[in-house]
Structure formats: structure tokens, C-alpha cells
Amino acid sequence: MFWELIAANRRKSFLLFVGMAALLVTLGYFIGEATMGEGGGNIGIIVATAVWVIMSAASVFGGPDIVLRMSRAKPVTSDVHPQLFNIVEEMKIAAGLPAMPKVYIIDERAPNAFATGLKPENSSIAVTAGLLTKLNRDELQGVIAHETSHIMNRDVQFLTLASVMLGSIVLISQVFLRGMWYSGGSSKRWRSSKKSEGGGGGAPLIIIAIVLAILGPIFARLLYFSISRQREYLADACAVRLTRYPAGLAGALEKISQSPLQLDAANQVTAPMYIVAPLGGPKATSWASTHPPIQERIAILRGMSEGAGFLSYQHALAKVRGKPSMIMPASAIKKDERVAVREAHPDVAREQSEKDKTRDVMDLMRAVNGFAFLLCACGLKIKLPPEFEEASVKCPRCGRDNEVPRAQVSEFAEVAAAVGAIVGTPTKPDASGPPFAQPAPGGSSGADAPLEYRRRAHKKWESFSCACGHLLQLSPVFSASQMKCPNCSRITRIV
Amino acid sequence: MAALIFLGVVVLAVVFFVGIYNSLVGLRNRVKNAWSQIDVQLKRRHDLIPNLVETAKGYMTHERETLSAVTEARSRAMGAGSVADKGAAETQLSQALSKFMVVVENYPDLKANQNFLSLQEELTSTENKIAFARQSYTDAVNFYNNKIEMFPSNVVAGMFNFRPETFFEIEDAAQREAPKVSFTR
Numbered sequence: 001m002f003w004e005l006i007a008a009n010r011r012k013s014f015l016l017f018v019g020m021a022a023l024l025v026t027l028g029y030f031i032g033e034a035t036m037g038e039g040g041g042n043i044g045i046i047v048a049t050a051v052w053v054i055m056s057a058a059s060v061f062g063g064p065d066i067v068l069r070m071s072r073a074k075p076v077t078s079d080v081h082p083q084l085f086n087i088v089e090e091m092k093i094a095a096g097l098p099a100m101p102k103v104y105i106i107d108e109r110a111p112n113a114f115a116t117g118l119k120p121e122n123s124s125i126a127v128t129a130g131l132l133t134k135l136n137r138d139e140l141q142g143v144i145a146h147e148t149s150h151i152m153n154r155d156v157q158f159l160t161l162a163s164v165m166l167g168s169i170v171l172i173s174q175v176f177l178r179g180m181w182y183s184g185g186s187s188k189r190w191r192s193s194k195k196s197e198g199g200g201g202g203a204p205l206i207i208i209a210i211v212l213a214i215l216g217p218i219f220a221r222l223l224y225f226s227i228s229r230q231r232e233y234l235a236d237a238c239a240v241r242l243t244r245y246p247a248g249l250a251g252a253l254e255k256i257s258q259s260p261l262q263l264d265a266a267n268q269v270t271a272p273m274y275i276v277a278p279l280g281g282p283k284a285t286s287w288a289s290t291h292p293p294i295q296e297r298i299a300i301l302r303g304m305s306e307g308a309g310f311l312s313y314q315h316a317l318a319k320v321r322g323k324p325s326m327i328m329p330a331s332a333i334k335k336d337e338r339v340a341v342r343e344a345h346p347d348v349a350r351e352q353s354e355k356d357k358t359r360d361v362m363d364l365m366r367a368v369n370g371f372a373f374l375l376c377a378c379g380l381k382i383k384l385p386p387e388f389e390e391a392s393v394k395c396p397r398c399g400r401d402n403e404v405p406r407a408q409v410s411e412f413a414e415v416a417a418a419v420g421a422i423v424g425t426p427t428k429p430d431a432s433g434p435p436f437a438q439p440a441p442g443g444s445s446g447a448d449a450p451l452e453y454r455r456r457a458h459k460k461w462e463s464f465s466c467a468c469g470h471l472l473q474l475s476p477v478f479s480a481s482q483m484k485c486p487n488c489s490r491i492t493r494i495v
Numbered sequence: 496m497a498a499l500i501f502l503g504v505v506v507l508a509v510v511f512f513v514g515i516y517n518s519l520v521g522l523r524n525r526v527k528n529a530w531s532q533i534d535v536q537l538k539r540r541h542d543l544i545p546n547l548v549e550t551a552k553g554y555m556t557h558e559r560e561t562l563s564a565v566t567e568a569r570s571r572a573m574g575a576g577s578v579a580d581k582g583a584a585e586t587q588l589s590q591a592l593s594k595f596m597v598v599v600e601n602y603p604d605l606k607a608n609q610n611f612l613s614l615q616e617e618l619t620s621t622e623n624k625i626a627f628a629r630q631s632y633t634d635a636v637n638f639y640n641n642k643i644e645m646f647p648s649n650v651v652a653g654m655f656n657f658r659p660e661t662f663f664e665i666e667d668a669a670q671r672e673a674p675k676v677s678f679t680r
Binding site: 090 | 604608627630
């Protein structure tokens, strides 16, 4: 059923593309005729095409990378956030993508996400750190499914090509209109062409050109926006179809829309790509917006009463809007059977407090950025930036001097991946491993340095790894001051 | 002139024939590909189970039976050959696992174990992946089986021995229980 959908999308994209291309060429022709006189039309067409070719080349070759860099997205490995990677892989399988999308994390508190990449074979998904803090597993799956749908439906490809076309039309119109404005319609060229034509066809031509230059961009923009909005609905419908769980995406959209935080990394260029318009933008049911109103999207998802199929989405949409409207091609709906909604992931019940989660994700971001962590005796976790060079660091809270384990810092700067082990506090459900016992601060460095593990939560179960990698358990009633590893018989002090 | 028309018809027929044959081969490969996706995840699940059992053993001293049921179901699933056999064996494994996960609820110490938590996330995700891969496998098999039954492609299918593929069934009850794999704490 996705195949029909993709095929229909491709046809539509192509038609729209041809339409916009025709507009661009017509615009070029009339502007050329108007400014350069007889035969200028052809030059106008050539100039318009050249502008378009240059702009598309730039966006095709540099596009995805530029977008990721503009958004300050950092590539991460699966060790940093195993759950995120698992979910991306699940969706990759569900959508039948030919390759695993690359995963990026944006160091921002505002929850949001986007997908980029012109081809499904070479795509990327970026999520903000705030998204990871706020959402549970089902909601995160909904968001990733939405982004995966964009990749699957070739929306990125389409939006890139369409926005380049739109950009070319706007650029050419602007240059022409500004030129007209400043020269007051009486430039040498304009007058000479008028003379050569004997004052005949010049005036109507220039009026047509002006009208086109004013209306063309508006028309193209509206077309672009309407298709972009439609693709958002479509991606929502596909996300539900993929996850079979409308409440996940609905919950995610609610949480994202309730967040008052602004996404600093977004700008005019990247804004249309996010799952929720990050810049606020025109309010409500505006036809000049790239995203459908979020409350409507949520209402549709919450109103899906006939399972998780396309038809159910279509009906919910019609109910919310009060009139039937087609979002997806009939052929895709027809082939789509009834899809039952699955049950919630029990993870939902295990909501970590948001404060804990935020702390975890902030640590995760620091880990991605090459920070190292040092636990002071007073309980404060000192964060060391990768460029930190000193041999010891003064604790900002208690003033104690803490020795910096060199290996730790350099290791972190090189492989941010190894970090999961130390990021993982006992409250974190998806850490890739238990924390390691650390060399005691102030002790002599060397192979025989006494190991030390600081309890993070008393009267609770805790586990940590000995230096040999063996897993040690601390029970809630454990009260001794040291523990012997049964594997390597090294002694770790418990503080 | 007549010869030319005849030649044209023959060329068209051959092109048509080759087209059908190629699309059938493509569809069969899609089925194979979809199956290998499932297979990878089933193997992954088999690989995860010894670790899981090993971690649980230390805590679940009174649950030898549940643990050995999981281990046995695993080895049976690993030994299964055909797609249908695998379906049955994997269903049993899913059931044994969900029983195990219910029992885990009684062991808060185990549930707090970091190692166990990450294994549990892996297992949940693997079960999800199996379910998703199964969807696309079912889609692919459906499409392919329809194609080799419908005219005119059934003629080509008959000539070159394209056989219908089997669906991979994991019982629905087990599927519904599978999410219980991850547990609250």
C-alpha cells in the first residue's frame, strides 16, 4: 500500500515541478521581451534556466549537509542513546527504507525533529535533546515514524526541488521589479527597445511582465505551501500506519506544542522541515504556512476511531474539518486493509521525572561534545570540557582539589561513544552500561590506585562495573565500606 | 509488409514476456529480502536470550523452570527449518518470554539492574523489529502470490516454476503479549 502512495507522490511532485518550471520559463520570457525587446524573450528564458540550474546544483550537492550544519546537529553513535537508534531502526524496517538513516542530535532544549536527504538511501534524521527529555518511547517512535515517512515519501526531495524553483522565481521577479522601480521604467535599454519597436507592443508586454512578476511568486508560494501542508498530513497518516499507534504521535505533538521554548537553531530556510513549525509563524489555519495548524493535527490523530489505517485517518480528517478532503490518493486507500491499533508500550507507566531526564540528556549532549565527568567527594558532578588541560580541578561547591584522570579526558575527547558508561546514572533506563568504579581522587596514580565508587542513591539497588569489567551489585542494605570483586579480587571503596 | 508486421508482433510479444519474467524475479527477490530482514532479527533475539537468562539467574533462584523453558524454546527455535516451523517455534519462544517477563515483576532488584534494563530495551526493540519486518514480508508475499496466480503472469510463472511463498505467522496472542516484555519499575 505504501508503493501506490509513493508512486502517486512522485507523479504529483513531477506535475508540480513541471507547473513551476513553466511559470519560471514564462516569467523569464516576458521579462526578457519587456526589457530587451524583440528576441529578448529567449535570452530571458536562458537566464531564468541558468539561475535555476545554479541554485539546484547548490542545493543538491550541498543541501543536506548545509541544513544539518545550520541546525548545529551533531552525529551520534548508537552507544550515546541506544533507544533512539533502536527506534530509528524499527521505523527503517517498517518503512522498508534501503538504508539506515544517519542519526543526529541537536543540542537544544526545545523539542523538535527533522529529516533531510534527497534520497532514501542517503538520509538523516535529527532530533533535539529536548525531544529526548520530554517524550516517552511511544511518542518518540511517533516522531521518528513521521520523519521516516517524509523520507519514504520523498518529501525532502520534493520540498528541496520545489523550494529551489520557488527561490528562482522569487529572485528573478525581485530583480526585475527592483530594476523597474529604480529606473522608473525609463532605463536606456527600455527606451531604446521602445524606439526600435516603434512604441508598438512594448507597453502591453511590460504590463504582462510586471503582473507576472508580482503574481508569479505569490502563486508559486501558495502552491508550495499547500503541498507542504498536505505532505505533513500525509506524513502523520503514514506515521500512524507504520507504528499502528495514533496516541504516540498525538502525545508527542501535544508535548511539542506545549513547550514554550524557541528553537534557536531554526531559521527561515530550515523551518519548513521540522515536524512542528519551530518559528511560531502565522497563526492557526493560515494558508500561508508550511505546516497545518498543530491543534488540528492532534484532533485528527485523537479522532481516529477505526484503527490505524489510511481510511481511518481520512475519516477523522473529514470529521475535524467538517468537510470531506482528500489527503492521499484513492489507490493507496483502496489497497489498505483495516489496521488494528496496538497497545501502549508499558514504558509509558515508567515515567522518569523530567528533571532527571533533562539532567541525563544534558550529560548526553556534553558527552557528544567530548566532555568528561568527575564526581567530587561532596557529590557534585564536575563537567570537564574536552580542551581542559589542568592536572586537577577545584570543585566549585566545596573547594576540594580533584585530580583529573588523564586517560579519561583524552578518551572522551576522542571517542564520545565510550561515554554511555559514565553518563548512565542509575535512574537512566537506557544507559548502555553501568557506571565504572573510578580511581580515588588524591590517591597515587598507577595500576594499584585504590578504586572508589560513590553511591548515588542510598537505600536503593545500584550496580557498577569493577575496573576489570565485572558487574558488582550493591543492595539497599549494603553498609560496608569496601567491596571485593569476585573476578579479579580488586577492592573498591564504597563511599 | 505482412512480414514486417509479423516481425513487429513477435518483437512486442518477446518484450512483453521478458518484462513479466523480470518483474516476477524482482518480486521474488523482494520476498527473499523481506525474509532475510526477519531472519536477522530472529537471530538477534536468540543471541540476546542467553545474556538475559544469565543476568536473571543470579536473582531468580526459585524460577529454574521458567528460565529453562525460555532456554529450551530458544534452542528449538534455532533448530527450526522451514518458514512454517519457524513460525510455530518462535510463537512458543514469545510465549515463554512473556511468561518470564511476568515473573520478573516479582524481582525488583533485577528490574533495577542496569544491565538487565538495557537488555530489556534491546529485546523490546527486537520484537518490534520482528513485527515490522513481518508486515513488509506479508505485503511482499501477498503481492508476489497474487501475481503468479493472475493472468497473464501466471503463464510465465508456470513455465519457469515460480512457486507461491509461505506466510510467516507468529500467533496474535503472543504478539499482543510481546510488548509486556518491557516492564515498569
